[in-house]
Amino acid sequence: MGSDSHYQIPTIDLSTSSAKLARGTEKWFSLCKRVREACENYGFFELVYDKIPLELSAESFSVTREFFSLPLETKKQDVNPKSFHGYYGQHPVAPLYESFAIEDASNYESLTSFTEKMWPDGHDQFLNTVIGMVNKLDELHEMIEMMILDSYGLGENQDSIMACETKLRVSRYGLPPSGEYVNGLNAHTDKQLTAILCDDQVSGLEFETKDKSQWIKLSLPPSSFVFIVGDSLMAWSNGRMHSAKHRVMMCGEKERYSLGVFAIPVEGTIIKAPKELVDEEHPQLFKDFEYMDFTKYSTSEEAMAAAESAMHIWSFAGISS
Incomplete structure (x- = not known):
């Protein structure tokens, strides 16, 4: 069960008022240094940011609930051959969980196409609310990416972190059996570069500590988000940054909704550590690899067999000492 101990989760305030x-x-x-330390020592941190109005967040969750109330046959029209893209739900390993993911979600045409597939007559409120939220989160991601580059002295090399597109994932976690504490989403690390998540004030997200000694519950206030290091960023940093394992555990009498934007390396991207991050003290830990090859491997039987810790990246690209 998740711990309620006084484990100090990093909180970084990027509010314009501060x-x-x-x-x-x-x-x-100073903030760059704190971002880097949080990514290296924890793999995640709470992010306070006031450029996203609370009204926009609330409206985003309102239209999200409307989406999940659509008939199942309508939601299943959101099909994508890539694993964990499109609509995902009704799965026996995660019966409380359903989600949908939209590729290139900051692109107005991409989001319009998705909206018209779900609502043939259109849904301007859904379209305008979601594109507004995604654009704000994209701005936040760009700021943190620049902080990471500057923290390693790579700020003048804009190409140091790979080019990405935005994937939006919105998730719903149903009610667990009364009085039970049950799995909403299995423990995993994100394969992408990074993720920024927010929720509707119903807790459930938990992180494993870097030393694997405990699970920490994370409860976010309305003005906060959580930033998560993915496997691809860990590989890019030559293992300096920690890809945090996380899960969702449900209890209580409320459904949970979450929204996240994921930085996805564009197709054909080769993930490699900058030469500045490889030296005698930090020898190269990962082979250069193509991002799409890694994502395909991560859902293969070979990966599942090797996944003692859900860290497929090590079995896929790790260099043996």
């Missing part, structure tokens, strides 16, 4: 976050200032580099 300080001007002009790049190159002393405040900027």
Whole structure:
């Protein structure tokens, strides 16, 4: 069961009201250092950010609930051959969980196509609310990416972190049996570069500590988000950053909804550590690899057999010492 101990989760305030976050200032580099340390020592952190209005977040969850109330046959029209893309639900290993994912979600045409597939007559409120939320989260992601580059002294090399597109995933976790504490989503690490998540104030997200000693429950206030390091960013950083294992556990009498944007390396991207992050003290830990090859491997039988810790990246691209 998740721990309620006083484990200090990093909280980083990027609110415009707290300080001007002009790049190159002393405040900027101080925050860059904190972001880097959180990514290296924890693999995630709570992010306070006030440029996304609470009204926009609330409206995003309102239209999300409307989507999940559609008939099952309508939701199943969202089909994608890629694993865990499109609609996912009604699965015996995660019976409480259903979600949908939209590729290139910051692209208006892509989101319009999805909306018209779900609502043939269109749904302007859904379209405009979601594109507004995704664009705000994209801005936040770009800021954190620049902080990571600056924290390693790579800020002038804009190509150091691979080009990405945005995948939106919105999830629903149904009610568990009364009085029970049950799995909503299995423990896993994200394969992508990064994720930024928020929820509807119903807790359930838990992270495993880096030393694997305990699971920590995370409860976010309305103005906060959680930033998560994915396997691809860990490989890019030559193992300096920690890809955090996380899960969702459900209890109580409320459904849970969450929304997340994932930075997905574009097709054909080769993930490799910058030469500045490889030295005698930090020898190369991963082979260069193509992102899509890794995602295909991660859902293969070979990966499942090798996944003692759900860290498929090590069995796929790790260099033996």
